[in-house]
Amino acid sequence: MDEINEVLRKAPLFEALDEEDTAALRSSVNEVRLGRGQTLFNEGDEGDRLYVILSGKVKLTRTAVDGRENLLGVLGPSEMFGELSLFDPRPRTASAVAVTDSVLAGLGHDDLRPFLSSRPQVGLQLLKSLAARLRRTNDVMADLVFTDVPGRVAKALLELADKFGKEGDDGLHVHHDLTQEELAQLVGASRETVNKALAEFALRGWLRIEAKAVVLLDVERMRRRAR
Amino acid sequence: MDEINEVLRKAPLFEALDEEDTAALRSSVNEVRLGRGQTLFNEGDEGDRLYVILSGKVKLTRTAVDGRENLLGVLGPSEMFGELSLFDPRPRTASAVAVTDSVLAGLGHDDLRPFLSSRPQVGLQLLKSLAARLRRTNDVMADLVFTDVPGRVAKALLELADKFGKEGDDGLHVHHDLTQEELAQLVGASRETVNKALAEFALRGWLRIEAKAVVLLDVERMRRRAR
DNA sequence: TCAACAGTGTGACGTATATCGCAACCGAGT
DNA sequence: ACTCGGTTGCGATATACGTCACACTGTTGA
Numbered sequence: 303m304d305e306i307n308e309v310l311r312k313a314p315l316f317e318a319l320d321e322e323d324t325a326a327l328r329s330s331v332n333e334v335r336l337g338r339g340q341t342l343f344n345e346g347d348e349g350d351r352l353y354v355i356l357s358g359k360v361k362l363t364r365t366a367v368d369g370r371e372n373l374l375g376v377l378g379p380s381e382m383f384g385e386l387s388l389f390d391p392r393p394r395t396a397s398a399v400a401v402t403d404s405v406l407a408g409l410g411h412d413d414l415r416p417f418l419s420s421r422p423q424v425g426l427q428l429l430k431s432l433a434a435r436l437r438r439t440n441d442v443m444a445d446l447v448f449t450d451v452p453g454r455v456a457k458a459l460l461e462l463a464d465k466f467g468k469e470g471d472d473g474l475h476v477h478h479d480l481t482q483e484e485l486a487q488l489v490g491a492s493r494e495t496v497n498k499a500l501a502e503f504a505l506r507g508w509l510r511i512e513a514k515a516v517v518l519l520d521v522e523r524m525r526r527r528a529r
Numbered sequence: 530m531d532e533i534n535e536v537l538r539k540a541p542l543f544e545a546l547d548e549e550d551t552a553a554l555r556s557s558v559n560e561v562r563l564g565r566g567q568t569l570f571n572e573g574d575e576g577d578r579l580y581v582i583l584s585g586k587v588k589l590t591r592t593a594v595d596g597r598e599n600l601l602g603v604l605g606p607s608e609m610f611g612e613l614s615l616f617d618p619r620p621r622t623a624s625a626v627a628v629t630d631s632v633l634a635g636l637g638h639d640d641l642r643p644f645l646s647s648r649p650q651v652g653l654q655l656l657k658s659l660a661a662r663l664r665r666t667n668d669v670m671a672d673l674v675f676t677d678v679p680g681r682v683a684k685a686l687l688e689l690a691d692k693f694g695k696e697g698d699d700g701l702h703v704h705h706d707l708t709q710e711e712l713a714q715l716v717g718a719s720r721e722t723v724n725k726a727l728a729e730f731a732l733r734g735w736l737r738i739e740a741k742a743v744v745l746l747d748v749e750r751m752r753r754r755a756r
Numbered sequence: 757t758c759a760a761c762a763g764t765g766t767g768a769c770g771t772a773t774a775t776c777g778c779a780a781c782c783g784a785g786t
Numbered sequence: 787a788c789t790c791g792g793t794t795g796c797g798a799t800a801t802a803c804g805t806c807a808c809a810c811t812g813t814t815g816a
Contacts, residue, residue: 364667366675367756374667389653390660395667418652422645425652426616432659433617439666440591440601440622446673447717448593451803481763490674492804497765513763513812529594678773708793719774724795738794740782757816764811774801781794786787 306333306356310407312380313354314431318423330413336360336400343384344397351408354382358404359466359479362396363487373488376401376480378465385428388414401479446490449528452499454489456528459509463518473510474518481514503527533560533583537634539607540581541658545650557640563587563627570611571624578635581609585631586693586706589623590714600715603628603707605692612655615641628706673717676755679726681716683755686736690745700737701745708741730754 307324310316310331316324336342336358343349345365353360355377362374362383374396377383387394388411417424445454462478469475480488486496500516503509508524510517518524534551537543537558543551563569563585570576572592580587582604589601589610601623604610614621615638644651672681689705696702707715713723727743730736735751737744745751 364671366671370675372671372674374670386660386664388660389656390664392664395664419649422652425645425649425656428656429616429652429659432656432663433613433615436659436663436666437613437617437619437622439663439670443601443666443670443673443717444591444593444599446670447599448597482765483763490670493764494766494805495803501765511764709795710793720794721775721796722773728795740793759816760814762811762813765809766807767809768805768807770803770805772801772803774799776799777797779795779797782792784790784792786789 306407309356309380310354313382314380315354315382315424315427318421318427319417323417323421327409327413327417331407331409334406334408336404336406338400338402340400342398342400342406343394345394347394349384349394350387350391351410352382352384352388352414353398353406353408355379356405356407358406359401360404360406361399361401361480361484363399364396371487372490373484376462376465376478376488382431384408385432401484451489451491451495452502453528454491455485455496455499456503456524458485458489459516459518460521460524460528463521467518470517472517472519474521475515476518477515479514533634536583536607537581540609541607542581542609542651542654545648545654546644550644550648554636554640554644558634558636561633561635563631563633565627565629567627569625569627569633570621572621574621576611576621577614577618578637579609579611579615579641580625580633580635582606583632583634585633586628587631587633588626588628588707588711590626591623598714599717600711603689603692603705603715609658611635612659628711678716678718678722679729680755681718682712682723682726683730683751685712685716686743686745687748687751687755690748694745697744699744699746701748702742703745704742706741 307328310327311319311324316327319327334342342353342360357379359376359378360383361376364372364374366372383398445457449457459476463474463476466478467474467476482497483493486493489496500511504511508520510519534555537554538546538551543554546554561569569580569587584606586603586605587610588603591599591601593599610625672684676684686703690701690703693705694701694703709724710720713720716723727738731738735747737746
């Protein structure tokens with residue numbers, strides 16, 4: 303239980319809250335458990351709940367009319383998603399699917415309202431996080447236009463490393479839990495080209511490929527390749 | 530003067546304000562006049578001011594290391610920009626350049642703070658508008674991955690039509706004031722391909738090309754081509 | 757133990773689009 | 787009236803990447 307408080311407090315959204323507030327929040331939160339591959343909500347669903355990841359990983363995906371998919375991102379513990387429907391009440395524009403077994407805290411507009419009025423920091427924090435997200439999304443967009451697929455793959459891996467990387471004595475282990483297909487959807491390319499890019503990196507000794515993970519061996523060169 | 534109040538009040542950000550508030554706002558606002566091609570701020574500049582366009586058009590651009598550019602968007606009267614630095618105090622991540630002679634209202638964090646605390650609606654409106662922007666940006670990103678250049682051009686024209694279009698008896702006049710080069714940067718393609726796409730549309734009789742404008746003759750077909 | 761299947765690795769081929777090159781046009785000065 | 791920089795139009799060529807095809811591996815589970 304305490305760990306849940308811990309993770310919740312680490313979430314940027316709630317870092318302004320004190321002990322007492324967090325306790326109040328806990329009571330209005332509902333916990334959701336998802337198994338790997340299970341979907342929390344689908345594009346087009348109604349829903350105004352915001353979720354904070356307590357443990358596990360969740361991917362946000364969009365599906366084109368012809369069925370092709372596109373990953374908006376992969377989120378880990380203490381990250382949140384679903385806020386958009388909270389302030390702009392429309393159907394969800396992305397689906398949320400667990401990439402690993404996950405536990406989430408969900409809370410609705412009504413649960414959040416008291417905090418928004420009594421703790422202005424919460425609102426500001428929300429604005430700040432949306433602003434940061436918007437910046438990041440604009441970056442990714444620029445990459446789609448200017449950077450080739452290997453470059454985007456490198457960038458994506460480095461970002462995943464920031465989030466999920468664990469330093470080991472043989473390199474930086476990034477257990478992203480994504481298939482190459484998903485990785486491809488994340489960078490907006492075909493599975494095959496991503497595979498070839500990875501193979502090329504491995505050949506050069508910049509990384510080692512493992513099942514749903516990579517070990518970065520030469521972060522510096524990856525970084526240079528990325529831009 | 531009254532028209533300025535008018536435009537300000539039309540801005541989503543301030544639509545919750547009454548007569549009195551708007552007057553108060555007016556006093557803390559500073560007016561900026563820009564000539565065509567003049568830049569308001571550059572990527573990397575410090576600055577925490579938000580701008581509302583009173584008249585004219587402004588483009589937001591990003592420049593890659595090699596000098597290539599990318600338009601994030603073109604904004605018209607009553608639209609705002611620059612809010613990101615307001616809540617996430619970092620250097621600007623885009624440059625703002627006037628596409629036509631323009632008049633802007635600028636206000637800083639300090640000018641806005643009183644409204645944020647006394648009128649919770651303003652904060653919510655801001656959240657809502659950021660949420661909407663984020664959605665839109667995600668849409669554009671998906672298009673970059675899934676839609677070919679002619680499709681993206683069609684989409685961009687339809688969007689510009691929504692913003693700047695004027696119904697005439699010979700079609701829907703969209704005076705976007707962009708060169709084909711800028712249009713290309715907006716859709717993330719080369720000037721030449723955009724030119725060819727436009728020529729193709731014109732050949733089919735879907736539109737007529739004019740100087741820094743197009744006249745949409747068959748919106749329905751354009752819409753179909755866009756998706 | 758084997759079948760079935762999801763995921764991975766890699767080559768051959770086609771194509772959309774960038775890049776290059778140049779000609780025509782147009783509006784704004786001088 | 788005439789240049790001249792900024793546009794536009796459009797063909798020729800190069801290439802990165804998607805698509806297709808198939809073989810290989812590992813894992814699950816009957």
